[in-house]
Amino acid sequence: MTLHYPLDAVTARSWRSAVRRLIPTPAAHRRADVGRDAARSLLGCDDATLDLLLEAGLPSSGTGDAARFDRFDLINVAIYGGAGRSVPEAAQRYVLRYADGRPDSWTEPRRWTLRWLLRCADQTCEGKWRVRLPTPELFGGSLTDPPGPDPLETTGPSVRITTGAVTAGHRAEVRSPVARALFDEVLTELETGRLRYQWLPADLGADLPGAVANGTLDCVAAALLLAERGRERGLSTRTRRGRMLGMIAVDHAWAEIRDDDGRWLPLDPVFALLGGTGRTGPAAAAFAAFCAGSVPGRFLPWDVAAGAPLAEHSCGAWTETFLASPA
Numbered sequence: 377m378t379l380h381y382p383l384d385a386v387t388a389r390s391w392r393s394a395v396r397r398l399i400p401t402p403a404a405h406r407r408a409d410v411g412r413d414a415a416r417s418l419l420g421c422d423d424a425t426l427d428l429l430l431e432a433g434l435p436s437s438g439t440g441d442a443a444r445f446d447r448f449d450l451i452n453v454a455i456y457g458g459a460g461r462s463v464p465e466a467a468q469r470y471v472l473r474y475a476d477g478r479p480d481s482w483t484e485p486r487r488w489t490l491r492w493l494l495r496c497a498d499q500t501c502e503g504k505w506r507v508r509l510p511t512p513e514l515f516g517g518s519l520t521d522p523p524g525p526d527p528l529e530t531t532g533p534s535v536r537i538t539t540g541a542v543t544a545g546h547r548a549e550v551r552s553p554v555a556r557a558l559f560d561e562v563l564t565e566l567e568t569g570r571l572r573y574q575w576l577p578a579d580l581g582a583d584l585p586g587a588v589a590n591g592t593l594d595c596v597a598a599a600l601l602l603a604e605r606g607r608e609r610g611l612s613t614r615t616r617r618g619r620m621l622g623m624i625a626v627d628h629a630w631a632e633i634r635d636d637d638g639r640w641l642p643l644d645p646v647f648a649l650l651g652g653t654g655r656t657g658p659a660a661a662a663f664a665a666f667c668a669g670s671v672p673g674r675f676l677p678w679d680v681a682a683g684a685p686l687a688e689h690s691c692g693a694w695t696e697t698f699l700a701s702p703a
């Protein structure tokens with residue numbers, strides 16, 4: 377369903393400014409394969425607004441009805457435009473709502489039913505699957521009925537995983553002054569836009585020099601940056617992938633450092649940025665401090681590095697749906 381709304385002057389100004397702020401997906405990573413209908417539904421806008429975005433300089437190949445857009449350009453314009461109607465903005469709202477909750481609620485354990493379906497494009501496929509299972513025990517949670525050993529190896533057109541899970545968080549504050557300074561440094565770079573937080577194609581996010589040269593970080597590139605700078609300054613570092621669970625499950629990645637007392641703690645300036653967007657004052661500062669060492673209670677971690685796959689399939693094209701319902 378697409379929602380339509382009148383294009384008033386304020387809205388038009390905010391869309392134009394979104395296009396001006398956009399750092400387009402660089403040529404080597406561009407895939408202009410989204411048509412006008414899909415673009416309108418992704419942005420939650422009408423035809424007139426899409427024309428306005430084109431006039432304002434939204435990159436496209438082709439013109440008129442044949443115009444094709446890069447998916448990540450559309451996502452980033454949606455986030456900057458802030459009309460609030462697009463799927464990507466739902467992910468941003470998720471983090472804002474989370475940060476709005478009582479500080480006690482940030483670490484509360486939660487019970488979930490996870491339903492993960494991976495499907496080959498070819499429904500007669502007999503190819504191999506290798507699926508990494510989530511590991512909530514890393515953060516003090518558990519899988520209540522794990523479907524088998526990790527990794528799960530099987531064959532066929534699809535893999536269906538259903539399991540109960542408990543996610544748990546805990547509060548911790550990084551002690552290492554080097555790690556604290558590193559967290560503050562990257563958060564400041566993101567807040568000032570020296571490195572812009574944008575959604576990036578997976579291969580660009582996993583290419584740290586490429587992402588930095590483009591002036592952009594997504595959560596994967598940010599995790600790799602923290603790990604690299606931490607190592608250069610003598611810290612033990614690693615990166616992890618996971619999903620933030622809620623109405624929608626949002627893919628995420630973060631860095632972890634070994635603190636002065638030997639514990640591994642997450643450093644997540646991207647979560648701090650998203651939770652603090654448009655906010656100042658003690659509440660925003662408390663949330664930022666939380667993101668320097670604490671584990672949020674709704675994070676489902678995998679023991680998989682940022683940029684590495686959660687699942688692999690021998691024949692190529694496949695899709696997945698991942699649902700987490702409160703249990």
Ligand SMILES: [Zn+2]
Binds near residue numbers: 498501502690691692
């Ligand atoms: Zn297949």
